[in-house]
Amino acid sequence: MTNLSGQTFTNYTTADGLVDNNVSCGTYEGNGVMWFGTQNGISKFDGTNFTNITTTTDTALVSNTITAIKSMANGDLWVGTDFGVCKYANSTWQCFTSADGLGDNRIKYIEQSSDGRIWIGEYDGLSIYDGTNWTSYNISDGLPFGGIQSIKFDNNSEAWMGSGFGGLIHFDGTNFTIYNNSDGLLNNRVNGIAIDSQNNKWAGNSEGLSVFNNQNIFQNNYTQMYLLPPPDTLNPVMDLAFDSRNLLWVGIYIDYLLNGGIAMYNGFSWVDFNMSDGLIGPVITDLIIDDQDQVWVTTSSGISKITNIPANVNILKENDVTIYPNPSNGTFMIKNSTKSGYKLSIKNIGGEILSSFKNKSNTSQINLPYASGIYILEINDGSQTFFKKIVRN
Template identity: 40%
Template sequence: MRYIFLLIFISIFRLHSQTITNYTVNDGLLDNFVECITVDINDNIWIGTSIGIQMFDGVNWTIYNTSTHPEIASDNVSVIQAMSNGDVWIGTDEGVSVFDGINWVTYNSANTNGVLNNQVKSIDEVNDGIWVGTISGVSYLIDPANPSWSSITPPDLHWSGVNSTYFDGNTTWFASPLGGVTHYENSIFTVYDTSSGLLSQNVTDLLIDPSGKKWIGTGGGISVLNSDNTNFTQHTKMYLLSPPDTLNPVVDLEIDSYGRIWAGIYVGYLAQGGVAYWNGIQWNDYDVTDGLVGTNIRDLAIDSQDNIWIATSTGISMISQIAYNLLDYQTIELIYPNPSDGDINISTNQEYTDLSVYNNLSQCVFSATDTYTHKFKLDLKFLPRGIYHIVLTNNTTSTNYNLLIK
């Protein structure tokens, strides 16, 4: 009997365990103070520092700087972003540079029709191109083969610049350092700030989850704007501090393939920080007491295996083998099994005529029109693992389900 109990105990322990691996200059890191981090399509890790760029393939470290590649805008890299085509973009105080795997090319305000301002705050990829946030607004490049930049400036956007850009279907969202967020739709710019319910004017990052909720990282925590943009939900204690301090300034936001929201947090006046994730029910956090390499969180990135890469001022940490709580994704008596391999049953007490399935990028990956009532089966085994949002609708109502395919 004790032997059986021991086996069960070990299984539960493994379910909730994780591994943290740290990298510093002693392991080949270019510099311990890492400003930014990203993961490319081959799961190579790219970092930006004040003395250049480095790529880590899991074994070897490769350095790129103005000495080895004079085409790079500057060695002082504050932003780095890998794109879906494999290109890697960096942002500096002297413009942006892009690496296609062979050559580096730089764009700055000196170029004809170049970027708006050389001081770059963000680089984001949206469906229609590359968007570069600067201290003066945002510049976007639709066709890299024809490098002519267009820009959006005040008064359409706040004068303090753009910290992040996110695309939502046919609309675009901009995060401002001092002006909240701006939503662009049908040629109209709409501002959401503290007067609308936002926690803080200082917006550091934003993302949109599969259900259409906007997660807005601010200097005072996270504000979540609902899918129809009418109501905010606030998260102010993602990372627990010793009383009486509670302030949670957000450095970065990411979403993994399970739909968990990850937040990097750093409280400068306390020199304390960590990372936290929202599992749909509660926040869980990690810091130096759990094994992170440092407190000054600078940036986050997530690879294809849902490992979390954390850039700090004292090195890099990778959190792997992060368990999920099956109950977080289970809707009892509605959708089962959940998690699933994609072969599922749905029970409902209403009749629906339309079914749609969305991935964690809010893209529709499956839709059908039929009569859906009581209990029916749905085969989604063709979908890769991750969190999906199933929407059933009829003329008067809709029902939403979250499904985890593993």
């Protein structure tokens, strides 16, 4: 692991107009507009100025302690508190509680499915709003104990949820399927979920990161993404998200060390950074990536925006280089659609260079006279270095 260099950190606090430095959550509306939930109200940021909403400025808001926030496709803003969930539309609040059909007033997470329904993760379970009626689920319906603290949707529009104590939950609209320690999950406290373009599920939990493939079968665990002083290695994940380049961003906070930061994964190696690199604080609470691939990090000390991510941390776009067959019995064909004359290096999973050569055409053949396993193909086009995973049967 190395510290990321070349990026720009821009930090925001109450000195810049933020309503409170203890920021719990955020959401991207579009057109450069961000919303943040804090322990003392809501802040809207238009890229230049903050506009704040509190129970003092707007008495219809039920609480200043914001636990979840989500901007919806139609522009409505939904806000979670410990006293119910509220919709903000056309400068008007509409709040819902258990008296209206909400399963639990203590809100942990808010998400929207592709059909427009609003999904609410609660301390006691899950509630779904179709625009008219609420449908709620709890332990009696098959959910594990611990509530729902993260919700994401896969490529089939089916829900994946993180439980506070019960593991990773798959909901196909009818049945709940639970994945826990016995299925390979590092820890049953799942704080965040991300689903990649291949429909793999990445579950951030209290001991690290667990991956289930597109067949929902356990694939891998990551436990040392963020570098800590020896002998500590624990990497509790608070949140995670993919950007448009398929770079994975992971927020990590180790409470007993008061240490935390961000780790970025390009598919083969991790890069980490923290306060020494410009991050505003160690207590990571949320990660939001906007449509410009700017990474917004909310913390208990304020907000950091990370921009100008160096190009040399990109992974190669899928359509730039084709490797086939992959897996292979040892012979691979490589086709580069962008240019010829690039350097190729074969590395083992530990990063040791096994062989290297320069390709003189857009198409070449490489032979891998090594044992079966996973290898890394490093491609350097003269300006950037990219990586591809290849598998020898």
